[in-house]
Amino acid sequence: MPSSRPQTPAGRPAARSKRGSAHLRLRLGFMVIAMVLSVFGARLVQLQGIDPNSYAAMAAAEGLVKVTLPAERGDILDRNGEPLADSVDGLMVVADPYMTADEAPVLAKFLANRLDVDYFRTLRLLREKGSRFEYVARRVPSTIATDVVTAAKAAGFEGIATRPDPIRDYPAGDVAANLIGFMGTDEALGGLERTFDTQLSGTDGSARYEIGGGNRLPLGESTITRAVDGEDLRTTIDQDLQWFTQRVLRQTVEDSRGDSGFAVVMDTRTGELLALADHPTFDANHPLASPEEDLGSRAMSDVYEPGSVQKVLTLSGLIDAGKVTARTRLKVPGSLARQDRVIGDWFPHDLIRLTLAGVVAKSSNIGTVLAADKFAEGELRSYLSAFGLGQTTDIGVRGETPGILPDPSIWTPQAQDRIAFGQSLSVNAVQMTAAVNTLANGGVRVSPSLVRGTATTDDGRRVGTDTTTTRRVVSARAARQTTLMMERVLDPEEGVAPGANVPGYRVAGKTGTAQRVGEECGCYDGSFTVSFAGFAPADDPRFTIYVVVQNPRNGGGGGSVTGPAFAKVMGYALRRYAVPPTGTEPSRLPVEW
Amino acid sequence: MSSPAVQIRSRVPRLAGSAVERARLTVVPRRRVQAARVPFVTLVSLILLGGVIGLLLFNTSMQQAAFAATALESQAGSLSAREQTLRMELDVLRDPQRVAERAQAMGMVPAVSSPFIRLSDGKVLGDTTVSTPADNLRIRPKAPSLPASLNPPPLVVDAPADPAASGESGAEKRRGNGRNR
Numbered sequence: 001m002p003s004s005r006p007q008t009p010a011g012r013p014a015a016r017s018k019r020g021s022a023h024l025r026l027r028l029g030f031m032v033i034a035m036v037l038s039v040f041g042a043r044l045v046q047l048q049g050i051d052p053n054s055y056a057a058m059a060a061a062e063g064l065v066k067v068t069l070p071a072e073r074g075d076i077l078d079r080n081g082e083p084l085a086d087s088v089d090g091l092m093v094v095a096d097p098y099m100t101a102d103e104a105p106v107l108a109k110f111l112a113n114r115l116d117v118d119y120f121r122t123l124r125l126l127r128e129k130g131s132r133f134e135y136v137a138r139r140v141p142s143t144i145a146t147d148v149v150t151a152a153k154a155a156g157f158e159g160i161a162t163r164p165d166p167i168r169d170y171p172a173g174d175v176a177a178n179l180i181g182f183m184g185t186d187e188a189l190g191g192l193e194r195t196f197d198t199q200l201s202g203t204d205g206s207a208r209y210e211i212g213g214g215n216r217l218p219l220g221e222s223t224i225t226r227a228v229d230g231e232d233l234r235t236t237i238d239q240d241l242q243w244f245t246q247r248v249l250r251q252t253v254e255d256s257r258g259d260s261g262f263a264v265v266m267d268t269r270t271g272e273l274l275a276l277a278d279h280p281t282f283d284a285n286h287p288l289a290s291p292e293e294d295l296g297s298r299a300m301s302d303v304y305e306p307g308s309v310q311k312v313l314t315l316s317g318l319i320d321a322g323k324v325t326a327r328t329r330l331k332v333p334g335s336l337a338r339q340d341r342v343i344g345d346w347f348p349h350d351l352i353r354l355t356l357a358g359v360v361a362k363s364s365n366i367g368t369v370l371a372a373d374k375f376a377e378g379e380l381r382s383y384l385s386a387f388g389l390g391q392t393t394d395i396g397v398r399g400e401t402p403g404i405l406p407d408p409s410i411w412t413p414q415a416q417d418r419i420a421f422g423q424s425l426s427v428n429a430v431q432m433t434a435a436v437n438t439l440a441n442g443g444v445r446v447s448p449s450l451v452r453g454t455a456t457t458d459d460g461r462r463v464g465t466d467t468t469t470t471r472r473v474v475s476a477r478a479a480r481q482t483t484l485m486m487e488r489v490l491d492p493e494e495g496v497a498p499g500a501n502v503p504g505y506r507v508a509g510k511t512g513t514a515q516r517v518g519e520e521c522g523c524y525d526g527s528f529t530v531s532f533a534g535f536a537p538a539d540d541p542r543f544t545i546y547v548v549v550q551n552p553r554n555g556g557g558g559g560s561v562t563g564p565a566f567a568k569v570m571g572y573a574l575r576r577y578a579v580p581p582t583g584t585e586p587s588r589l590p591v592e593w
Numbered sequence: 594m595s596s597p598a599v600q601i602r603s604r605v606p607r608l609a610g611s612a613v614e615r616a617r618l619t620v621v622p623r624r625r626v627q628a629a630r631v632p633f634v635t636l637v638s639l640i641l642l643g644g645v646i647g648l649l650l651f652n653t654s655m656q657q658a659a660f661a662a663t664a665l666e667s668q669a670g671s672l673s674a675r676e677q678t679l680r681m682e683l684d685v686l687r688d689p690q691r692v693a694e695r696a697q698a699m700g701m702v703p704a705v706s707s708p709f710i711r712l713s714d715g716k717v718l719g720d721t722t723v724s725t726p727a728d729n730l731r732i733r734p735k736a737p738s739l740p741a742s743l744n745p746p747p748l749v750v751d752a753p754a755d756p757a758a759s760g761e762s763g764a765e766k767r768r769g770n771g772r773n774r
Binding site: 082083086088089141142143144146169171172173175214215216217218219239240243244247248250251254503504505568571572574575578580581583 | 660681
């Protein structure tokens with residue numbers, strides 16, 4: 001090499017003159033390279049030194065998807081597992097007005113035809129200025145929503161999309177609606193839905209993963225937190241029996257032109273509520289179509305005076321205390337002047353000679369007051385308290401009233417007279433059913449329950465069949481004697497409620513027609529609460545049923561209005577649960593002497 | 594320092610000279626072993642090629658699996674939506690109200706009695722009354738009565754003698770009614 005060098009300048013003098021000196025070219029070259037490199041360097045400093053995170057985030061966000069995995073809300077089931085409320089996958093249809101405004105009329109017509117939405121409202125939404133997100137329809141079953149959006153895309157419309165939006169469905173409409181309550185757009189608004197919301201709602205999960213071209217990248221980032229679905233709530237309600245009870249109740253209230261009514265069906269041995277019906281009620285799928293006062297459970301929240309049904313509690317206490325028997329003879333005058341007022345009977349009579357059974361069968365106030373005089377001081381109150389009056393039943397229904405059992409300090413002899421036949425104290429329907437059920441269950445009170453197993457309410461109480469308590473209130477002998485007396489109430493000749501008979505079965509029951517405290521004046525306003533409580537078969541009770549109608553305007557009483565309703569529901573329950581007649585002779589207790 | 598080696602050499606008999614000559618250590622000439630290059634290069638190339646192709650196939654199959662997963666996921670989603678819709682329809686079909694309405698439309702009435710036969714002695718227990726249509730339950734709410742404003746007393750108009758004038762006023766009346774509704 002060195003030997004060839006001297007030849008070069010001599011060999012190509014012309015080339016040198018064209019390209020300039022090598023040094024100059026090298027310098028220029030280096031300068032260009034240095035300039036380019038310094039641009040690169042500056043960019044590097046900008047990327048890595050000044051603002052590294054935003055670029056990293058942008059890179060990561062490209063194709064990274066974050067989705068919420070909605071937890072499925074637990075169902076509310078009846079005792080056989082049939083859903084009273086269930087959750088269905090749904091979608092919401094949303095629009096981007098920026099993209100839909102141009103074709104709004106056509107698209108609105110398309111959506112109104114397919115989605116059951118209002119054309120004019122939709123048209124306004126699709127043209128909303130300055131908005132990029134409007135709800136077209138919410139809680140649409142996902143098959144329908146997907147079909148509609150696919151069809152819209154196929155027809156060339158843009159700016160319509162779907163998002164997950166679970167639907168709460170009440171398949172049986174108004175069946176047990178007063179108990180179950182209903183859901184608002186996003187939260188539980190009443191009834192069991194709200195009381196047990198924590199258990200039912202579950203926890204939403206989430207997922208983060210990278211996608212490319214709509215597919216998940218196999219080795220990309222992927223984090224999944226699974227959703228924890230809500231737990232089902234199983235009630236003791238029997239859907240079919242509840243439906244039947246509601247229809248009988250509605251017919252009864254409508255035909256008697258009453259204000260409202262409720263009916264309770266209880267399993268005698270376990271205290272489970274098989275039906276708890278209210279009228280007026282509402283359709284849980286469309287709660288806003290009904291007045292607000294109909295959305296709760298009147299059977300739990302109405303306080304009213306029980307009237308003559310109460311007499312069986314008073315008299316069973318008397319028998320238990322050993323003061324009387326079913327055959328105790330009483331001389332019942334036509335009216336009874338007591339300390340502050342005159343007590344009368346619902347039917348005019350002169351002095352009649354009734355046995356205690358006759359007092360029950362004919363529902364004599366005077367006879368009951370005369371018998372109750374035998375109570376020691378405070379005895380009646382302690383019996384009624386043991387029957388559960390004046391205390392909430394805690395079955396898990398919102399807005400339950402404890403009723404009013406007067407305090408010992410205001411328990412005067414006059415008050416005791418009225419309380420003995422069911423005025424001057426107030427109850428709720430489930431309380432009263434549980435009290436009468438005590439007699440059906442041989443004198444042992446079983447606490448009522450609406451939830452199978454256990455569940456925790458929103459104020460932290462545990463309720464349900466697992467927390468059932470029992471306590472003896474009156475002796476088995478007292479309960480049996482009272483039952484025999486109650487059978488006489490349905491006697492076609494001697495009793496006041498032959499219409500409550502279930503043919504073929506022995507039935508024990510008691511009517512009630514109580515003066516009612518009006519809402520406006522806060523006094524007895526001349527309206528009545530009529531009721532019938534009873535159980536069957538009388539010698540081996542399986543069901544206790546209580547039917548109440550508020551303010552019937554057809555002049556009927558407990559025997560004529562609620563008695564037949566009781567008979568229908570009781571007959572249905574006995575058939576449904578295949579309870580055979582016991583085939584024994586009915587009670588023949590004498591009513592007069 | 595006139596070393597023992599010299600003494601030994603001097604003492605070594607001459608006849609051993611050739612053996613000593615033979616025993617002198619010399620450097621073994623390096624044997625240039627020409628390892629065959631071709632198999633090694635082939636092996637490495639094959640491993641490399643295999644690795645690359647394997648990776649490529651593996652990646653492709655994973656992509657295929659991702660496509661399949663996406664398709665299956667969307668299929669599962671639509672099937673579960675379909676299942677839920679069907680279940681919702683089923684719930685509607687077995688709504689007690691609907692069943693009762695269908696039954697009544699077919700002329701069925703609720704049972705008022707259900708007698709039992711005791712197998713031991715063949716005795717019939719309970720009531721054996723047969724249901725009649727009078728036992729029917731009213732399963733729909735009573736139609737509400739119209740409020741007075743929507744249920745006005747019939748309007749009686751004296752027909753005028755002139756038929757042309759009557760036709761005109763009649764048309765006017767109908768329009769008026771339409772507005773009121």
